[in-house]
Amino acid sequence: MKLLSKIQDNLRKLECKSMLLAHKIELRPKASQAEYLNKSCGSRRHCYNQLLEHFSKPDNKWSKAAAYQYYIKVIRPAYPWYNEVSSRVTRNAIDDLDDAFKHFFRRVKKGGKPGFPKFKKKDINDSFALREKTKFEVKGRKLRIEKLKTLIPMRQRLRFEGTPKQVAMSKQAGKYFASVLVDTTDYKDYSQNRSPSVGVDFGVKSLAVTSDNEVIPSNNKLKKSLKKLKHLSRSLSRKRKGSNRRAIAKQRLAKLHYRIAQQRKAVLHELSHSLTANYDRIAIEDLNVKGMVRNRTLARSIADAGFGMLRQLIEYKAFLRGCTVELVDRFFPSSRMCSGCGQLHDITLADRALACDCGLTIDRDLNAAINLNRYRRDTLKPDVKRTQEPSKTALAASVWTV
Secondary structure, rough: OHHHHHHHHHHHHHHHOOEEEEEEEEEOOOOHHHHHHHHHHHHHHHHHHHHHHOOOOOOOOOHHHHHHHHHHHHHHHOOOOHHHOOOHHHHHHHHHHHHHHHHHHHHHHOOOOOOOOOOOOOOOOOOEOOOOOHEEEEEEEEEOOOOOOEEEEEOOOOOOOEEEEEEEEEEOOOEEEEEEEEEEEOOOOOOHHHHEEEEEEOOOEEEEEEEOOEEEOOOOHHHHHHHHHHEEEEEEEOOOOHHHHHHHHHHHHHHHHHHHHHHHHHHHHHHHHHHHEEEEEEEEOOOOHHHHOOOOOHHHHHHOOOHHHHHHHHHHOOOOOOOEEEEOOOOOOOOOOOOOOOOOOOOOOOEEEOOOOOOEEEEHHHHHHHHHOOOOOHHHHHHHHOOOOOOHHHHHHHOOOO
């Protein structure tokens, strides 16, 4: 029996496909290490802007090969202080600008807003990347990068076991981060003990209500810190530009914004983990968030809830864990339809409960979640007539039979 279990475990490991997963870790650099990271961010930003300035001229047509030649023959000899950091820091700026131009040309072909690449600004999304395995190394809770003699302490170890492929260093609110991309098969399988399906209704009063009548409270991290945000913003506006006091006030405001964002992410990660770990199928509404924030009364609450980010987290975690995310049509009357008999009602946002002629009285959010859970459930059952292989038919039936 032990031998059989070992063989089954080995087969499961072989069936697991490797994939690239990133783990973002906060760094704890010393003063000299922070200086090197700042130099690297500045070198990458300067090289990017020099390339963009050259290829923004009408006579210079963009191509990656032309950018590389201009980088080797003109930019690098003109700025010898590039040699103080890894050569790949500035070299990878060519790849970043190439991606920006590709997106620009794609938008032009589709007839949308072009969005020509913009120049990088100091202290705004400062970052650099090392995309070669030999240029960095992760050793437990320490990180080695090229041309830095000492190892940078990390706040925690890598979450995934595998082969690190590349690392992206970034700076935000005075903190430094390393996002390590790992080629791994080390992700937990939750498929054995999951329930078949759940409907989730997102809202402002409550962040989410599930068809199992689980209520997740609203995520008002911005609202709770609004008074302090106003105070720090007013303090920043009174400081003279270029002064040290303005720099300090700017840092304080950035740290508060970062703290609010992290608090919001923590709640959204917890909810998305719970849903993808406990259910095989998750039905959510395809919300038009851009249209919703045009409502001036609810815009701040909708932005504070983070519906768009929550959907992204649910989708990528569902992909990793083998779940199905059912995007329900935004015009589906989930709140107006009685979950008992299917009758449609005219209700407003002020109506928090639905009372139907069939005798059912139910909370509107719970009613919507139940309707979302039932959306297209019948179509998920396999069509035996169209399935040619008996083995696939049995597998599909075992998966979707409720």
